[in-house]
Amino acid sequence: MASLRSFLQCNFDILRKTFVILFVNVRDALNQAMDEELERDERVFLLGEEVAQYDGAYKVSRGLWKKYGDKRIIDTPITEMGFAGIAVGAAFAGLRPICEFMTWNFSMQAIDQVINSAAKTYYMSAGFQTVPIVFRGPNGSSAGVAAQHSQCFAAWYGHCPGLKVVSPWNSEDARGLLKAAIRDDNPVVFLENEMMYGVPFELSEEMMHKDFVIPIGKAKVERQGTHITLVSHSRCVGFCLDAAAVLAKEGVECEVVNLRTIRPLDVDTIEASVMKTGNLVTVEGGWPQYGVGAEICARIMEGPAFNYLDAPAVRVTGVDIPMPYAKILEDHSVPQIKDIIFSVKKVLNM
Amino acid sequence: MQNMLTLISNVFRLGNASKNVGTRMVVSARSFADFTPQASFPIKKCDLHRLEEGPSDEALLTREQGLQYYRTMQTVRRMELKADQLYKQKIIRGFCHLYDGQEACAMGIEAGINPTDHLITAYRAHGYTFTRGVAVREILAELTGRRGGVAKGKGGSMHMYAKNFYGGNGIVGAQVPLGAGVALACQYQGNNQVCVTLYGDGAANQGQIFESFNMAALWKLPCIFICENNKFGMGTSVERSSASTDYYKRGDYIPGLKVDGMDVLCVREAIRFAADYCRAGKGPIVMELETYRYHGHSMSDPGVSYRTREEIQEVRTKNDPISMLKERMLSNNMSSVEELKEIDLEIRKVIEDAAQYAISDPEPSLDELCNHIYARDPPMEVRGTNPWVKLKSVS
Numbered sequence: 001m002a003s004l005r006s007f008l009q010c011n012f013d014i015l016r017k018t019f020v021i022l023f024v025n026v027r028d029a030l031n032q033a034m035d036e037e038l039e040r041d042e043r044v045f046l047l048g049e050e051v052a053q054y055d056g057a058y059k060v061s062r063g064l065w066k067k068y069g070d071k072r073i074i075d076t077p078i079t080e081m082g083f084a085g086i087a088v089g090a091a092f093a094g095l096r097p098i099c100e101f102m103t104w105n106f107s108m109q110a111i112d113q114v115i116n117s118a119a120k121t122y123y124m125s126a127g128f129q130t131v132p133i134v135f136r137g138p139n140g141s142s143a144g145v146a147a148q149h150s151q152c153f154a155a156w157y158g159h160c161p162g163l164k165v166v167s168p169w170n171s172e173d174a175r176g177l178l179k180a181a182i183r184d185d186n187p188v189v190f191l192e193n194e195m196m197y198g199v200p201f202e203l204s205e206e207m208m209h210k211d212f213v214i215p216i217g218k219a220k221v222e223r224q225g226t227h228i229t230l231v232s233h234s235r236c237v238g239f240c241l242d243a244a245a246v247l248a249k250e251g252v253e254c255e256v257v258n259l260r261t262i263r264p265l266d267v268d269t270i271e272a273s274v275m276k277t278g279n280l281v282t283v284e285g286g287w288p289q290y291g292v293g294a295e296i297c298a299r300i301m302e303g304p305a306f307n308y309l310d311a312p313a314v315r316v317t318g319v320d321i322p323m324p325y326a327k328i329l330e331d332h333s334v335p336q337i338k339d340i341i342f343s344v345k346k347v348l349n350m
Numbered sequence: 351m352q353n354m355l356t357l358i359s360n361v362f363r364l365g366n367a368s369k370n371v372g373t374r375m376v377v378s379a380r381s382f383a384d385f386t387p388q389a390s391f392p393i394k395k396c397d398l399h400r401l402e403e404g405p406s407d408e409a410l411l412t413r414e415q416g417l418q419y420y421r422t423m424q425t426v427r428r429m430e431l432k433a434d435q436l437y438k439q440k441i442i443r444g445f446c447h448l449y450d451g452q453e454a455c456a457m458g459i460e461a462g463i464n465p466t467d468h469l470i471t472a473y474r475a476h477g478y479t480f481t482r483g484v485a486v487r488e489i490l491a492e493l494t495g496r497r498g499g500v501a502k503g504k505g506g507s508m509h510m511y512a513k514n515f516y517g518g519n520g521i522v523g524a525q526v527p528l529g530a531g532v533a534l535a536c537q538y539q540g541n542n543q544v545c546v547t548l549y550g551d552g553a554a555n556q557g558q559i560f561e562s563f564n565m566a567a568l569w570k571l572p573c574i575f576i577c578e579n580n581k582f583g584m585g586t587s588v589e590r591s592s593a594s595t596d597y598y599k600r601g602d603y604i605p606g607l608k609v610d611g612m613d614v615l616c617v618r619e620a621i622r623f624a625a626d627y628c629r630a631g632k633g634p635i636v637m638e639l640e641t642y643r644y645h646g647h648s649m650s651d652p653g654v655s656y657r658t659r660e661e662i663q664e665v666r667t668k669n670d671p672i673s674m675l676k677e678r679m680l681s682n683n684m685s686s687v688e689e690l691k692e693i694d695l696e697i698r699k700v701i702e703d704a705a706q707y708a709i710s711d712p713e714p715s716l717d718e719l720c721n722h723i724y725a726r727d728p729p730m731e732v733r734g735t736n737p738w739v740k741l742k743s744v745s
Contacts, residue, residue, distance in 0.1 A: 082562050085526070088527075
């Protein structure tokens with residue numbers, strides 16, 4: 001038994017690649033994407049807290065420091081405003097930094113650098129100064145980390161022109177969008193989700209190709225449907241698919257749209273879906289007021305899809321409170337599958 | 351030849367001895383061989399922090415350099431005064447932070463670094479925009495918001511950019527981590543370049559500056575942090591804002607120099623010293639340039655509610671950077687009153703032409719409104735003020 005275990009441990013990497021080649025969890029997808037982009041372009045480098053010798057606070061950058069060393073993988077002190085500004089300055093001067101925030105909550109310390117130094121510079125300079133930077137890290141609620149560590153920033157960053165804001169759901173999204181973000185010459189806010197890091201998804205051979213990129217600004221229809229459109233991003237996409245599976249048993253076919261990108265928003269895909277189904281429910285983890293769902297509903301109102309709505313569009317969101325700690329309270333602060341099902345039935349008047 | 355020299359020296363003697371003499375002998379067809387080609391000047395010793403040695407206390411100035419520095423500083427001076435005039439005529443609007451008085455800082459720095467080095471500053475940026483290579487007309491046209499402006503009218507006073515010049519930054523202190531990041535890129539690329547990162551006495555207490563000091567020192571970034579101490583952060587004197595006004599020491603573990611920022615030679619020697627230090631891989635260095643701004647904080651600030659007119663006048667008469675250079679050159683026969691006057695006239699013309707351009711150039715086309723949101727992207731649609739207005743954006 002001991003020898004089997006040591007055999008497995010020694011050959012884990014080979015075994016993983018041989019047997020698990022088709023199933024990659026989100027963490028590994030992100031890791032491989034960064035690894036490949038670091039290899040491809042020597043201007044790319046990663047900086048952030050614990051990204052190097054600790055292998056990443058959430059192990060997303062595991063193995064990268066060992067492979068690329070101190071020059072390309074840089075541990076920073078706990079000084080977000082300083083190191084985010086340093087990352088933006090490095091982007092000004094021709095490098096392609098990946099700046100990790102341990103969680104997006106800490107980005108508030110550095111938000112001036114993200115917005116005023118990164119997002120607006122190409123415009124203010126009338127196209128003279130590009131800022132090819134990726135800011136990435138886990139966003140939104142986790143498990144038991146309470147109010148200061150659970151906020152969703154999709155709406156805040158999605159508000160700002162000059163930024164691209166991306167919110168992957170599964171491993172395919174994580175891999176393709178991170179590669180696209182690193183190759184993009186614009187500042188990209190990359191919102192991961194800690195609860196998704198350990199979730200495995202199937203990746204096709206095409207997706208494993210080192211030039212596999214997913215275009216930023218394009219949503220994906222994850223599930224075809226006819227009765228109602230569910231639009232979501234990040235972890236909630238999974239909940240929508242689960243809700244759709246339950247509703248299918250009752251004869252309701254939901255079309256599930258995975259936004260993938262918060263900004264620029266793929267309104268065309270959403271509109272096409274709503275014009276097909278006639279009903280819309282948006283689902284997100286963030287707070288309702290001035291949120292992603294609010295924007296989608298406003299756009300539907302203002303566009304051609306409005307005339308196809310059989311009922312008002314509604315939003316399923318996180319509860320409008322700071323995130324509590326106790327498990328029972330936390331569970332009731334975020335949208336659950338039953339909330340999605342309930343809302344769908346209300347909209348469809350079932 | 352002997353008579354010629356006697357004649358010339360008589361002119362000088364007479365001219366200097368009695369300012370009330372009505373007649374002046376004008377000597378025409380001066381030979382430039384008559385000028386001193388170079389001279390050495392003693393300069394104020396720098397206060398040192400954590401340094402055994404500092405910059406030289408003597409500076410060599412060639413005639414060419416002297417004329418170049420004079421021309422550049424005078425151009426910046428005249429340009430800023432023209433901007434003042436245009437602002438009062440309401441042709442320039444919004445923020446306008448003028449640099450007159452501080453010219454020796456921008457000129458001294460540029461004289462001591464290479465064009466391939468990098469520089470970033472805050473919002474009092476017109477002087478640096480010029481020394482980093484942008485033409486006066488493009489600066490003035492940016493202030494007047496025209497399409498011929500260096501940022502096509504989209505940036506304004508605080509957002510002008512050029513090669514190896516990263517603005518022009520509106521948020522106090524934010525440029526300092528940016529500058530440290532540029533220095534990181536220099537180190538990463540191994541190109542032996544440095545980044546000069548400027549901030550004011552008002553910004554010197556910003557937390558992000560200390561964060562930058564820490565990382566720059568930790569990683570030995572080739573970053574020259576420079577505090578342009580003009581004694582006032584807007585209306586707040588340094589005594590009222592800072593528990594320690596020894597800005598050259600605020601880097602703590604980072605060596606520092608305190609430099610006479612009104613003396614272009616002092617600044618030049620100091621920056622050469624600092625650049626050598628950084629290029630040798632020793633890490634960052636902090637410099638404090640003691641300087642003075644004649645205008646208020648911005649055009650909205652008359653600048654006399656927190657300091658006296660007497661103080662301003664005293665600096666003008668005793669400590670003006672351009673006068674100081676002129677005095678040095680004249681008293682060492684490195685130039686003549688006439689030659690410098692000629693340069694003044696040339697500069698006046700450049701400024702007038704630039705102002706004319708800045709007034710007459712058309713404003714940006716409305717088609718430009720939504721451009722430059724994203725770089726190297728296909729054209730996209732941008733929402734206008736209402737749902738029916740769909741605007742086009744190209745990179």
